[in-house]
Amino acid sequence: MTDIAILYGSVYGGAEELAETSASRLEDAGFAVKLFSDCELDDVLAANAPNWLIISSTTGSGDIPQNIENVYTGLRDTVPNLSKTGYAVICMGDSSYRETFCEAGKQFDEAMYETMAKRLVNRLEIDACETMDTAAASAAWIGQLVDKIKQ
Template sequence: MAKLNIIVGTMYGGALDVAEQVKPLFENVGYEVDIIEQPSVDHLQADLVLFCVSTTGSGDFPGNLVPFVRALSAQSPALTELRYGLIAMGDSSYGDTFCGAGRKLDELLQDLGATRLDERLEIDAMETFMADDAALPWVEAWIERQALSGV
């Protein structure tokens, strides 16, 4: 059975809610899924990793994700085997820092050699009241595209 880790970066629970809503979609197609709220670099050892990351302050990482990002930056592991998807959540009224945490994490992962599968989903709290309304169809399409590409 293929392994998927959903790594959550959340301040008020919105990203965790998204993770919990999309988990069954992956389970229904045969993935063993763990939702991880206190991630370590070791949690990147999976067939696929999905990041659900909210942005706080001026484009900052949520507190629970800060140690993980610091460890990634400090250790600079080669992540050439990592295949991932990313759901970034933010508020466009913050301008340039909209989805800043997700964008910064995406850049860091790619700098370390990881491969993002498909485009990053950016959910704007100004347009989407319930983030899972945007995340569920995106994940369904994402799963379908990965199946079609043989991933």
């Protein structure tokens, strides 16, 4: 039984590292966690996790990283009914990209919202221009997520 599916999209490893750090924190809080990347939407659905945490960087000009692209495309193409699923999104980006800042995470947030999944906490946007310490930048937010899932 998986409590939280963590899906990550990463090009240079930053989002992957944050996914692993977040997994440890969530496990410490008592949750069973499973990490997903380089997979299909069906692989995530098969885990039947009641909560999804999506952590994605943005690449190209507002593009989704390749290792999470199939999940994103699956969501957009099939729009599964996830009304019993809670979700939260961490976007990693760089504000010097201005109009495509954190676009991949924003697109995921929108795609999940369209599946009728319940947003557990508002999207967190981490700007590489401001900090490289993503664990510190997300610590309070992860705390809110833990509280919300435990409610």
